[in-house]
Amino acid sequence: MGDFEIRPATADDVPAIVALLADDPLGAQRESPEDLAPYLTALERLRADPNQHLVVAVREGRVVGTLQLTIIPGLSRRGATRSVIEGVRIHADERGGGLGTRMIEWAIDTSHREGCQLVQLTSDNTRTDAHRFYERLGFTASHVGFKLAL
Numbered sequence: 001m002g003d004f005e006i007r008p009a010t011a012d013d014v015p016a017i018v019a020l021l022a023d024d025p026l027g028a029q030r031e032s033p034e035d036l037a038p039y040l041t042a043l044e045r046l047r048a049d050p051n052q053h054l055v056v057a058v059r060e061g062r063v064v065g066t067l068q069l070t071i072i073p074g075l076s077r078r079g080a081t082r083s084v085i086e087g088v089r090i091h092a093d094e095r096g097g098g099l100g101t102r103m104i105e106w107a108i109d110t111s112h113r114e115g116c117q118l119v120q121l122t123s124d125n126t127r128t129d130a131h132r133f134y135e136r137l138g139f140t141a142s143h144v145g146f147k148l149a150l
Contacts, residue, residue, distance in 0.1 A: 004059040004099065006106050008047075009066065013056050014039050016063035020089035026124055027089075053110060057090075057103055064091040065099050069107045071114045083111040085121040088130075104137055 009017060018039050022031035032038075046052040051072070057065035067088040073081050085107050090100045111119045122145040123130045131141065 004057045004064065004102075006055050006057050006103065009043065009054045009056045011040055011043060013063050013066075014043060017054075017056065017066045017089075020063070020066055020091060021087065023089070023092060026126070054087075055103075055106070057099060059094075062091075064094045065089065065103050067103055067107060069110055071111070071116065077117060080117040081115050082118040082120060083107070083114065083116045085119065088121075100133060101137065104134075 014036055015033070018031055018033045018036060021027045022033050043054065046054050046068070051070060053069040053071075055067060055069070056063045065088075068086045070084045070086065071081060072084060073079075085104065088100065088103065090103070108119055119139075121134065121139065123134065135141070
């Protein structure tokens with residue numbers, strides 16, 4: 001698989017991250033790679049919040065993956081802290097080679113270090129390959145997720 005580095009995303013990574021987010025049928029409908037201004041604004045908000053970890057996987061100077069990990073303190077589950085994994089994307093050329101597994105393992109390890117008792121994520125109903133991937137990593141489809149567009 002070769003070596004890669006997982007590191008915090010920078011403004012220079014935003015075009016590559018947005019390209020990854022837009023590189024599938026769902027993302028193509030909701031992302032706008034031609035206008036990076038809202039993504040750069042969002043990156044600044046993320047960087048200002050210590051509970052947000054937007055990371056990229058870089059191989060040979062090229063962004064080949066990304067995910068966002070959010071740490072959420074809470075009262076339920078006896079005051080448990082949980083994490084949420086969002087926006088997982090692997091470059092098409094890298095899929096099937098173990099990079100996604102290693103990125104999720106990074107997120108789980110980071111969640112442990114942050115004191116989380118639970119790691120959760122959602123995946124669109126149409127992403128059946130992703131569902132199998134997460135189940136292979138030990139995630140259970142235990143809940144039904146709901147969203148409300150504002």
